[in-house]
Amino acid sequence: MSIGNSPEEDRNPPADDPNPAVDDRPSIGQVLQQARIAAGLTVDEVSSSTRVRIPIVHAIEEDDFSRCGGDVYARGHIRTLARAVGLDPAPLVDRYDAGHGGRPAPTPAAPLFEAERIRPEPRRPNWTAAMVAAIVAVTGFVGFTLFSGEDSGATGGTVAEGPAPAKTSTKPTPTKPAVDPKPVPSESAIAAVPADKVTVILVADAKSWISAKGNDGKTLFDGFLEKGDKKTFQDDEKIDLVLGNAGPIELWVNGKKIEDSFEEGAVERLSYSKGDPEAG
Known part of the structure; x- marks a missing residue:
């Protein structure tokens, strides 16, 4: 009689192996990189078409989301890059949520309504x-x-x-x-804009990255707006905008409020010129 495991047991370990199976699927960054290469696009071309900066594109393809500025911006960049290389962004965003604590709970409607009601009062x-x-x-x-x-x-x-x-x-x-002031609406200061220029006003209800360029391609602003911040841009012909987190942004163009419903975390590219506001 032998003591210990038999040779057959050594060759055939038990079926209930405590080590879980490793997920051998390509990571989010690998999927985006492979799709970009398959589409024949360089990182510079993807950055130019999506307005996502080159270092952030490289970082995401290496599964480093720390440079995105938070989960909201990471989801927005994943959606933007996936569409640019011809992928459905939903599965990639779901995988990101699964690995980063899940999607955050939506903001209650009551605080949003309260903020909307209070905002004009100042x-x-x-x-x-x-x-x-x-x-x-x-x-x-x-x-x-x-x-x-x-x-x-x-x-x-x-x-x-x-x-x-x-x-x-x-x-x-x-x-x-x-x-004199009685017939003037509370937003008359916004409406009183020069007719020979294009005027764009942004008001942030939450932190959001924005980029604004004039008709000559010169950058007017590139950075973050904190909650309550307001920015005004003017140009003789045209203003191009990129909103990194478009949901909490209120937008006035040539004195008129833009009523488009932007999603939280969505990246929006807009262009406005003189005359009636018109999304680019």
Whole structure:
């Protein structure tokens, strides 16, 4: 009788091997790289067509998503690169979510509605302050004029009665500055844009990377907008935009708000010129 495992047991290990099977599928970066090569595209060409910077394209193809700036931007870059090389982005995004804690829960509707309701309110005190300043300025000017007239020309009792009608005439004067702002909407400052230029205003409701270029190809801005940040761009002919996280961006073009519904994490490439706003 032998002690220990028999030769047959040594040659045939038990079926319930505790080591799990290794996933031999190509990684996300490998899939994107192989599809790019199969499509005959270089990294420079993919970067130019998607506006995703070359170092980030290289990093994603090496499965390094740390340079994307977070999960939201990583998903957006994966979608953009997959479409550029002719792949369906959904399976790749699902694999990314499975390896990075899953997709985040959607933002509740109530806070979004509250933010939308509250956002225009900070602009209202500007009109109130302007009205108060105008009233104070007019009243001070009229009072100074009246007192100056009394000091220079008052020699008898008849002159002392002269300012009385002038004082009564000043009562309706302060109401004149208040009449003008009433018909102006709360976004009149945005609407008041020069007709001979293209004007684009961006307001971020959450962190988002944006790039803006003028008609001559010169970069006007390339970086991140934090929540509450606002950027205004003008050009004589055209402005090209790339929104890295288009969902939380509010957009006004030539004084008109763009009502397009952009998805969170989606990368949008837009172009606007003079006249009616029109997505590029």
